[in-house]
Amino acid sequence: MALSRNISVSEASRPKLPRHAKLKFDETRQVWVILAPERVLAPDEIAVEVLQLCDGVRSVSDMIDQLTAKYAAPREAIATDVIAMLQDLADKGFLTEAREKTS
Amino acid sequence: MSDILTDGKALTDGKAATAPHDGLAVLEQRRSTAETFGIPLAVLAELTHRCPLQCPYCSNPLELDRGGTELTTEEWKKVLTELAEIGVLQIHFSGGEPTARKDLVELVQHASDVGLYSNLITSAVLLTREKLSALADAGLCHVQISFQGNEPMVADRVAGLKKAHEKKLDVAKWTRELDLPLTVNAVMHRQNLHQLSDIIQMAVDLDADRLEVANVQYYGWALKNRAALMPTVAQIEETSRIVEEAEVRLKGILAIDYVVPDYYALRPKKCMGGWGRQFFNISPAGKILPCHAAESITGLEFLSVRSNHSIAWIWQNSEAFNRYRGTGWMPEPCQSCEFKEIDFGGCRCQAFALTGDAGNTDPACTLSPMHEQIFKQAEQEAAAHQDRFLYRNFAGGTLETEGEHGA
């Protein structure tokens, strides 16, 4: 059922973009876009940076560490922002969790 | 299946409104009006007009392109490459029935290779599981399947094909098994609106992501069948109530897009987001059109990808695109109307079909001098219950026989 499709993001999640959402740099308009069914969205710089880390292998916790090192900001603050952002993207259907291979 | 993009709304759907956290903006919304004649983000490719179904509401033109005039595989590939180069991001493969083309997998693969996001708009009856799986492997991003009802009695009669409904249910299941996102497109009219609640439930049961409840738009074959399709005012009120209730109940489970029948609305739809503003369509024979019904307007010359002009040139400079672009061409009451930048005077094809002049205000608008008459006519047609269909085909249409009726 569709109910279970949206994930709940925690530090342990390993999110990635689902097949129907594609992150891409639009050369013509010089902006990053997310392509989704019937929609084209323009994520801001931070969202792009975080989305690029969502490869289904890296955990959210690793992402936060990486961003903490890069921006020299308190880990806690970054963690709150990153998780909120990812949860929002997940609720809109732009993130999913890497699927466990069954059988 | 060209019926779904009729108001262009879907392409720039503002529903993913910017929320505080996600840093997303809908691209179209950031663009100023001056920029809007830039290359469209999404293009509809009508690969063929051939179709095993005969829907009486089909929005294809009455004069269908014959198989022999269709662009070849190589021509379509060249078109896809060119579209990607000029900045188109999404390609909707439509028809007729796009899976009637034997080269569909190859075309989807080519779209993926040149970086286009691909969507298949299909009636599903020609698909096998193997074919669908090959399309998924070729990089297909999304599948939209049209349904004519929620059970075979009504659905197969509307489609004019036995066992069509059963097949659609199978294909919808395979789509989700292959982890492809699914949109259910339900075209609604007087003879199936009573099934709406069940159709919504069907979409949930099929694990669809989106449901489009699209009331028939009356041009092409649908205009010929208007008396058999036009809903009553009471039905429309009931429809809006059912959709609103379902939207709340199914939040987070199923997204519902609702296209209101404009004959009964106060103002016309923003057809295609405005003529030549953010959308074009390529016909099976390669003509670049402002909308899929545009060829119904006589007196406009549409250029083809087979001409010696580039697609971008045709979009920017051809007479047919510029004729009704913006607001300068508008007559009264549109010219001095505060909504002219909002609905751009409605649909040119509808204005042509109902008033004989594509340059008139769309009579769906209450301010049009013709509105009253057309509204009354729709009401009367709906009440008369003349339910017999004229089926869509290459022979100019076939009237439903008594025996078939209700079968």
Ligand code: SF4
């Ligand atoms: S006949 Fe029906 S399925 Fe075929 S193209 Fe027309 S609307 Fe679509």
Ligand code: SF4
């Ligand atoms: S008069 Fe023209 S611009 Fe005004 S609402 Fe009607 S169609 Fe739209």
